[in-house]
Amino acid sequence: MTAAAAAAAEAEASVAAAISVRELSVRFDGDAGSITALDRVGFEVPEGGFVTMLGPSGCGKSTLLRAIADLVPVGGGAISVFGRTPEQARRARDFAFVFQDATLLPWRSAIDNVRLPLEVGRKSGVVEQHAEPEALLALVGLDGRENALPHELSGGMRQRVSIARALVHRPRVLLMDEPFGALDEITRDKLNEELLRIWRETGTTIMFVTHSVPEAAFLGQKCLVLSAQPGRVREYVSIGFAEPRALAMRDTLEFVQVTAHLRSLLEEAR
Amino acid sequence: MTAASLGGKGAGTATADDGGGARGIAREARARSPAVRRFRHAPPVIAAAGMLALWQLIVSGFGVPGYIAPSPVQVLRVFFEQGEVLWINFWPTLLEAMAGFALGNSIAVVLAVWFVHNRLAERAFYPIAVFINTIPIIAIAPILMLMLGNGYAPKIVIAALICFFPTLVNMVRGLKAVSPQMLELMRVLSASDREILWKIRLQSSLPFLFAALKIASTTCVIGAIVGEWIGSNYGLGSLIIEATYNFRAPLLYATVILGAGLAVAFFVTTTLLERRILKWKPGAVF
Numbered sequence: 322m323t324a325a326a327a328a329a330a331e332a333e334a335s336v337a338a339a340i341s342v343r344e345l346s347v348r349f350d351g352d353a354g355s356i357t358a359l360d361r362v363g364f365e366v367p368e369g370g371f372v373t374m375l376g377p378s379g380c381g382k383s384t385l386l387r388a389i390a391d392l393v394p395v396g397g398g399a400i401s402v403f404g405r406t407p408e409q410a411r412r413a414r415d416f417a418f419v420f421q422d423a424t425l426l427p428w429r430s431a432i433d434n435v436r437l438p439l440e441v442g443r444k445s446g447v448v449e450q451h452a453e454p455e456a457l458l459a460l461v462g463l464d465g466r467e468n469a470l471p472h473e474l475s476g477g478m479r480q481r482v483s484i485a486r487a488l489v490h491r492p493r494v495l496l497m498d499e500p501f502g503a504l505d506e507i508t509r510d511k512l513n514e515e516l517l518r519i520w521r522e523t524g525t526t527i528m529f530v531t532h533s534v535p536e537a538a539f540l541g542q543k544c545l546v547l548s549a550q551p552g553r554v555r556e557y558v559s560i561g562f563a564e565p566r567a568l569a570m571r572d573t574l575e576f577v578q579v580t581a582h583l584r585s586l587l588e589e590a591r
Numbered sequence: 592m593t594a595a596s597l598g599g600k601g602a603g604t605a606t607a608d609d610g611g612g613a614r615g616i617a618r619e620a621r622a623r624s625p626a627v628r629r630f631r632h633a634p635p636v637i638a639a640a641g642m643l644a645l646w647q648l649i650v651s652g653f654g655v656p657g658y659i660a661p662s663p664v665q666v667l668r669v670f671f672e673q674g675e676v677l678w679i680n681f682w683p684t685l686l687e688a689m690a691g692f693a694l695g696n697s698i699a700v701v702l703a704v705w706f707v708h709n710r711l712a713e714r715a716f717y718p719i720a721v722f723i724n725t726i727p728i729i730a731i732a733p734i735l736m737l738m739l740g741n742g743y744a745p746k747i748v749i750a751a752l753i754c755f756f757p758t759l760v761n762m763v764r765g766l767k768a769v770s771p772q773m774l775e776l777m778r779v780l781s782a783s784d785r786e787i788l789w790k791i792r793l794q795s796s797l798p799f800l801f802a803a804l805k806i807a808s809t810t811c812v813i814g815a816i817v818g819e820w821i822g823s824n825y826g827l828g829s830l831i832i833e834a835t836y837n838f839r840a841p842l843l844y845a846t847v848i849l850g851a852g853l854a855v856a857f858f859v860t861t862t863l864l865e866r867r868i869l870k871w872k873p874g875a876v877f
Contacts, residue, residue: 392775414780418775420775424776426790427871427872428794437790438780440790441777441782441790442782472871490780
């Protein structure tokens with residue numbers, strides 16, 4: 322570990338963990354017997370942190386994200402989200418999810434799609450602060466397109482709407498499952514930069530699954546590298562770049578060293 | 592409106608057309624040319640006029656007697672000379688078809704909602720729905736006549752029955768056609784089943800529902816007419832029977848055309864309604 326990484330690890334110890342995963346195992350029962358998707362996975366995400374997850378296909382990255390959000394039952398071990406179980410955290414509406422596909426409702430305008438989370442799931446009596454949908458669309462750079470229907474927007478714009486929707490109920494944890502995987506590189510770079518800006522402005526804890534090594538290095542304060550079949554933690558890499566990060570940083574030697582390290586871990590993980 | 596078209600009921604399980612994007616664009620490009628636009632309806636109109644002229648020629652050229660095959664002119668004359676008989680019998684059929692359409696589709700939609708929320712109900716009642724659908728409508732009609740008498744009721748029920756099955760099948764599919772991600776999103780937000788139904792499932796089922804309603808809009812007329820065949824002294828169905836037995840071929844043809852016109856009117860209304868409501872569907876082909 323480098324000196325910078327050690328210093329970063331020290332700094333984290335003083336911050337309370339938002340998500341703590343211990344000895345987590347998840348199994349799926351299929352026709353061909355039981356498959357272990359995740360095997361004794363453990364790590365912590367500091368509050369307000371940005372953690373990226375990298376790993377070969379089928380290593381259980383998405384499953385891990387879903388287990389944290391209480392979408393997949395936990396087989397063994399424990400997950401704690403701000404000291405609560407995933408189910409309690411879900412009922413308290415701590416989470417927001419962003420998928421590779423924007424999953425917008427095609428009959429609703431951009432602004433009405435952003436409002437959707439405010440219209441459902443509030444019978445639990447949780448009084449929550451919420452952001453102004455108009456302000457959020459402006460935050461993701463879509464002011465003026467409030468009344469556009471999803472099919473009138475480009476793929477990148479749709480994904481922006483879906484990010485605005487994810488932020489509207491002020492979630493404490495934003496879970497992103499390859500959100501920019503289907504976009505072209507130029508759009509992807511732009512959204513990466515904007516996501517960092519949004520993260521700094523909102524202070525939300527973010528977990529971000531990706532297949533792209535540069536994306537994982539550029540976005541994450543830490544990067545969780547998983548190995549496949551069964552999914553295990555290969556290494557939890559600290560990435561100590563100077564904040565705020567800019568796209569040009571990706572051409573520095575420091576950045577290339579980090580991506581080279583991540584790549585070598587992925588090679589071994591296969 | 593012949594007996595042959597009754598057999599088409601079972602095949603009436605259309606699905607929402609979602610592969611229309613490319614075709615829609617091609618169509619748009621062609622529609623932009625003003626010449627094409629102006630004469631868009633010319634080919635079918637010319638073809639229909641040509642066939643009517645040919646029919647007229649054959650009937651008068653070979654001296655076919657009017658009670659075997661009337662000429663178009665003879666049929667047209669019925670609308671002016673016996674218009675009152677046609678109208679008196681038109682209204683009951685219209686009423687029965689509309690009431691049957693409303694009844695059959697409402698029950699199908701409510702059942703579909705129940706099936707989607709209750710796996711057990713679906714497994715228990717879906718086979719029964721399939722079984723009822725396999726009984727020829729012409730065989731159920733006398734049974735209903737015995738049960739419900741000779742009034743409007745049995746005709747409405749027959750029209751409802753004929754609408755019911757395609758709508759049930761399509762509506763169940765439509766309500767289930769919500770992406771798994773959307774359901775996960777709703778679960779992350781702790782949305783209730785009721786909220787998912789009202790905010791998401793019902794709207795996303797609309798393209799499927801309209802595909803079924805378009806089928807129902809024409810079959811409900813068939814249902815009403817079949818009901819009137821079996822036992823009635825009013826309505827287009829009864830007029831068909833009466834005209835046939837009395838060798839009043841021109842009246843028979845006029846009645847059939849009126850029945851077909853009714854079905855077309857229902858179909859067009861449904862299509863216009865669909866176009867208004869499904870504006871959000873990109874590249875929708877109507």
